Amino acid sequence: MTEIIRIDPINPETGRLARAAEVIKDGGTVAFPTETVYGLGANGFDANACSRIFEIKGRPADNPLILHIAAASWLNRVANGVDRRTLDLVEKVWPGPITLVLKRNNDVPDIVTAGLKTAAIRCPAHRIALGLIEQSGVPIAAPSANLSTKPSTTKFEHVLQDLDGKVDVIIDGGDATFGVESTIIDMTVNPPTLLRPGAFTVEEIERYLGMIKVPKTINQSLKSDDVAIAPGMKYRHYAPDKKLVLANDDTLLHAAAELAVGLKDPIAILCSKQKANALMNGVKLRNISLIVLGSDDNLYEVARNLFDGFRALDATGAKLGIIQKFDEKGIGLAIMNRVYKAAGGSSVGTFSELKELLN
Numbered sequence: 001m002t003e004i005i006r007i008d009p010i011n012p013e014t015g016r017l018a019r020a021a022e023v024i025k026d027g028g029t030v031a032f033p034t035e036t037v038y039g040l041g042a043n044g045f046d047a048n049a050c051s052r053i054f055e056i057k058g059r060p061a062d063n064p065l066i067l068h069i070a071a072a073s074w075l076n077r078v079a080n081g082v083d084r085r086t087l088d089l090v091e092k093v094w095p096g097p098i099t100l101v102l103k104r105n106n107d108v109p110d111i112v113t114a115g116l117k118t119a120a121i122r123c124p125a126h127r128i129a130l131g132l133i134e135q136s137g138v139p140i141a142a143p144s145a146n147l148s149t150k151p152s153t154t155k156f157e158h159v160l161q162d163l164d165g166k167v168d169v170i171i172d173g174g175d176a177t178f179g180v181e182s183t184i185i186d187m188t189v190n191p192p193t194l195l196r197p198g199a200f201t202v203e204e205i206e207r208y209l210g211m212i213k214v215p216k217t218i219n220q221s222l223k224s225d226d227v228a229i230a231p232g233m234k235y236r237h238y239a240p241d242k243k244l245v246l247a248n249d250d251t252l253l254h255a256a257a258e259l260a261v262g263l264k265d266p267i268a269i270l271c272s273k274q275k276a277n278a279l280m281n282g283v284k285l286r287n288i289s290l291i292v293l294g295s296d297d298n299l300y301e302v303a304r305n306l307f308d309g310f311r312a313l314d315a316t317g318a319k320l321g322i323i324q325k326f327d328e329k330g331i332g333l334a335i336m337n338r339v340y341k342a343a344g345g346s347s348v349g350t351f352s353e354l355k356e357l358l359n
């Protein structure tokens, strides 16, 4: 049985948080909102509790978890030899959607870090998440609260869809703010290196840290084959059940809309409102499900709707979805990272490729 606890994200009810914290302290599992996506949490010092996370998600054991702490002052409970550069950074960016890979200490069980000598640590900017960690009194290990390979969960309803009956508690705390996961930076190397683009943009991080290393492969490799950077990045991820294909050129969206008319099964197009308007300009779309992700002028809006859009694709009668490209700047880098992963390398670049795909 899963207990649902509804909590106000702005003014979390202390008693309700306390109930969820009891479950964490007792070795149970609690799905909770953060500013990025919902997490599936357990006591980060309790190896048994953390093993339930892997079981519930169907997550490979070599994919380590992120430890969530309530304040930078908790760093020495999980990390070793934290340097001045890191302390200065966290003072400015935490709580916030930025995860740091640091040397871990021996209190962190091996299962959390998949045996690595480092741990990924973050302090989330969300009152429910922070309140839950504080009241539990322990770091909370939490991956995103989706089943392994599925799109991440940005709404309570998504969590219910994936985890009802599997976890002890799901907190209903409204929608996640950013909708894409935290940015992961490896601080154990010089210069600090981006492992996963996320809600905290590289441009912002560099204001605090100076130049960081952004591996050329960070999104490049995902376009076709998979070269892993963070351990978890090598797995197919974030993926809808239906096939998702990236249109390398916007004109192919128009071509797809025309070709759809002659198809047996409908197709879905995932795009901005500007592109949707252009597609509907003067024509009546037939055999198409339009999934509007937000505005080309506000990629934060697109990020917030992206995973919901992937889940919406699965709910349509469409045979497959075609998604537009977004500019890989700012939060766009994280958006396209998730799109490449969800598409698993499939894209169309020419009209004949599109025809072949749809036939």
Ligand code: TXA
Residues within 6 Å of the ligand: 034, 036, 037, 038, 039, 040, 063, 064, 065, 066, 097, 099, 101, 113, 116, 118, 119, 120, 124, 142, 143, 144, 145, 180, 181, 182, 183, 184, 195, 196, 230, 231, 232, 233
């Ligand atoms: O926004 C987020 O980060 C969300 C919320 C719930 O906090 N969490 C999240 O967790 O996205 P998850 O498990 O879906 O992704 C964690 C990523 C994986 O790619 C994993 O391989 C990487 O972090 N990771 C964890 N520990 C690591 C380590 N020691 N070194 C390198 N990568 C690590």
Ligand code: MG
Residues within 6 Å of the ligand: 143, 144, 152
């Ligand atoms: Mg995940």
